[in-house]
Amino acid sequence: MLLASLVFLIISSIQAPTFSTWLLCGLGKAHIVLLLVSKRLSPEWRWALTGILLTIELTLLCSYIMPTSWVGHDEWEWLYETLSHGHFTIYDRPPLLMLALEVLLLVHTFNSRFVRLASPMVLTMALSMMGAQLWLQLQTSSGPSESISLWMAAGLMLLALYQTRPWLAADHPGATRLATVLALGLSSTFMLSALGYWHFQNVQTQYRLERTARQISDNVLEHVSQSLENHHRAMSHLTSAWSMLERPPSQDQWDSLAVNFNDDFGYQALLAFVSPSGVITRVATRGIPPRTGLPFNQLMHPLSGNAPLSPGADGYTDVIDLKGMGPGVMFYLPSRDGRGVIFGATLSVIALAPLLSTLTTLLGEEHVVLNAYEHGRQIYRLGPAETPAEASYCNVLSLGQEGITLCTTPTRQRLAREYSSMPDIVLVVGLIFSLMMFVLFQLNRRLNAQHMMERDARDALEQEAEQRRELQQAIEWMAHHDDLTGLANRRHFMNLAGTWREDAGITLLMIDLDHFKAINDTLGHQQGDHVLAEVARALKLAIDVHNGLIARYGGEEFMALVPGIDPSSLTDLATSLREAVSGTGLIHPATERPITVSIGMATGTAGALNGLIQRADTALYQAKRAGRNRAVLSPPSG
Template structure:
């Protein structure tokens, strides 16, 4: 067997050298080939019994390998991808982290072979388990190298075939040296090795699935970015079309061709609202541009006959000027330079229906899309709008992009184009989940430790069960504490009797909704509640309060507001974006709902509700003044006979 192991070692060396010399493999060969070469040299030193020299060589090499493997697991907040890339920038060749970093499977196999040599391939130190782990990692790495790449890969997934063969030869050499003791003690080794192998297979399968799920997550994230951009584009297009319809309807009502001053005064507002407009023009029925805003940069358009200058848009121009309906081009070249979409809206005399001309809205594709991209995190993504012939827009990085992209159709005027979102490699490296690689490394360590536990320390199984029970008890205690904490937090914000929000929650709600004006505040007070308590008792009084809360809460919350207990028999309702008329109607509905609740006074009369209402429509919100106005309205309701709604007399 020593002869076979030596032969395998010597066969691996030409493969390592050839990989470096050929220059056809990926850039990761500059990392894998030196590591494999040092491993082969350390393996030869070990077999020659030069143990000190072998350790001096293998320990630093193993630490370097472990450091590269750690780059897959360390959080981005600990060591950023830019930091790893900065270290690479000091090396010649202009290599990137994505290109040069080998697969974690290759690094795990290399490190495990080095560890086996440092442990002198002893059975009692887990050499069979270590070689089994190397076999599993190498087999999966080979399969990933030979099979087609997954559609949304976020890192290199394979290794050069020659280096895979060299790795297999080095593994075979170490296994050949272990055949004799394995045959002698196979009955002792096989059961723990089978269990460790099962764990290893589960870990490798779990890592593969987690990595694929993470790749799909990254793709979904990019797809969501693309969908958001497409949604923003559709929303913005619809918004400026609606605005321009209002603009055109203004000239319909005017009933004449606008003068220059009228045109500039009205067009300026819309031009400033939508910063991506190239210009807004008025075209007479002959297709001649007679008004344009802004004049700067568009002076040359005045007097141009569009039927002669933009032949490709004649059919679109006929729609407003001949048929009196809206028309929209696809992406065309503008007469004054640039590209975009032109929408034509007819203008007709609203009295006799005579066509006066058309409003032309010229939207720059570049300006529109750049304004939308400013609302998204698109600096690490290449955003393109294209068709099968050309690219109409490109935003973001031009190089170092992934091999996959997300595409979806979008409408640009009359054209259906493709929106493409392609992430750059640095983004993928930053956004990659570290959990799959942590699962892989710690899972392999677990398989090795299970082998060691079953082979040497079988008593640890019982201690492990005790530790597991302690963990379950701790989780149960934590769950109980979390439940109690949730109850305490709920009680701090709600009234226990009525289940309504309390004053603290009400004030927090007001702070959160203070900009949603107009805001209505109602203070509701049960009439003659002291008589109810005195006559029926406090238990009945509590039941009355709970009934009031149930009657009123649904109506207020259905209107988007909050109904809270303010104290005693007083309740407060707040509604955002509620004007005085709405507040009046809602308050009356509360009063009527309570009257129909069959609650009675000691004298048999129905229980009634007095409500004071105040509404504020201007900001900032003055909470004290709002409450004071509502309280004064409630006082007037009491003074005027109760069972009524009183509005404040001020506009806050």
């Protein structure tokens, strides 16, 4: 793709009609070569070369968008002509669209992050600019220069495709693509508006220029026509004067009237009085030796076919060669005596060059060039030595029998002055803005995606932490409790009891299910577990009433601790526990009566817990021995 792009640019630069096209192609080729060798270059060199190219392109671009109040056309012209040794003028700049695209593509090579973000928009811009270039060229006349800019546009377009390749190759999930398309749509609308505005303004400028050119041309025509009319009127007066004399003017009369007349009209080459036979009898000349006789007959020669002194008619020639005075026209007005007999005619020769040179100041001020044509043949050129632009406007001047065509063409300087750089500024700013807009959209989308990812990751992390916390709690609970009954285990019980004040009076109870083995044996181990769990739940409820602690001591045996050592309340306590167990509704399979527990109790202080356990255990043993389903209080220790 890169090579194809290079080929297109080489073709266009070989045939480049102007230095600007050649320069633009050259910059494009340098850009491609830079891309080709960039991997072998050190970063410093790459940056330096890119910087040089970019400086040149930006300088060219600035010549479009810098207000002329900052840097005038003359300064730009001087800069370019100096740099290009006179090849290049400010009025022959590279096509703006192509130049803007090339700058974008070059900027595109700078930063890989920017490349990824801006790629789709650069590609869209390349497509739009190529389309716009093509459309503009179809609108205007086609010629070799147009086809060359098409080659150039195609080359730059391929270059843009190449540079957006990483983005095109990347795998985009559907949502991302949709977001990109939306961002592209919005940014492209903005960009196309800028392009549209630019084109509209250019068309307006073109209309304005055509109007101005027509106006200048009309002014020129009016100026010349006015001069000729004045001349003709004056000549009629002169002729009338001879008619009033009813004879040809004497030398004195000629000198007093005709010579002054000749001096008044600077563009008049010769004024003469001609006898009916065609011989010049009186003459006043400007630039032609004041002689009478043959030389002027030569001038008169073309008149012979026109019957110059035909009675009653004013006459004039076509534009003729005035032998050494360039092209010109002869006018002649016959004079008649009182009887209407022509006794001679006044002949005036107007040379075109002096006549049109009266326009020098006007043309110079307006910066236009004047060309005069007769039958399509250029016969005269006047105006500043500046290069004329293509646009010109023509009017026909009635001079002689056929008239001549006067065409005014504004110079390029004039066009440059008429052009406002505002459309170009709007276009370039619009392009940059739409690109930035797209990048911002993309950045925003990325940030959103990143934000969502971060939020998801944070949620997942929090969830995991919560799970860990729950697991930790479960582990801790399991470490401190019996999982079958949910009661504290023996160690936890001991730890909790250790927190009680040592001198607090307490009662320790050892509670054991009666004939539990038989339950297991008869109903099964699972049912035995159920019984254990139900009894534990009932015992806990009963112990909680007394703000005590209860734990599973092991097997079918429970251990409880309640504050207080009052013997009467101990009996109530034991009774409430036994009732709680029988209240579960569980029936012992062997006796077919509610299940029962035996309880051993010991009172003392919390500080002597181990001794209390031992004494309560002994009391429990005694309760079992005494027939079960009862409570025995251990006698107070020693």
